[in-house]
Amino acid sequence: MQIMPQHRAVVVGVDGSPNSLAALHRAAREALERHARLDVVRVVNAGGDSTPHALRTVKEWLRLRDLVAHTIPQTQHLTTRLKIAHGRPGEALAKAAEHAELLVIGARVNSERGNPFGGDTVPVARELARCPVVICADQTAASREAL
Secondary structure (H helix, E strand, C coil), X not given: CCCCCCCCEEEEECCCCHHHHHHHHHHHHHHHHHCCEEEEEEEXXXXXCCCCHHXXXXXXXXXXXXXXXXXXXXXXXXXEEEEEEECCHHHHHHHHCCCCCEEEEECCCCCCCCCCCCCCHHHHHHHHCCCCEEEXXXXXXXXXXXX
């Protein structure tokens, strides 16, 4: 029996927010430096949406494909895998990064709940992830807010 080597991967959660785009940029750099695949994950919570599950998954995948194509320079030769996950974001991202070298997540600068990470996603992912977690914020948004 031959054992296949595990693929090296950097996982990033992307929802289209400026902070998730900052995370996507960072994850792409990390994947290039590590000679790893970039796994871009969009977590969809099915609650409250009347769109059929399969159709919504396809629509979200197409949006994710376009977002990645417009965010990562074409000059970067990077193996990228797009994935739509369903469930709670923190749990789904930790699961997606189960065998990854790194998980990269964007976090809001401010939160209505007083959480500096802007919600439940980052703390849950940090708690559940088996790999190191990098938390990114869009610095241009933070500098605009300071003005």
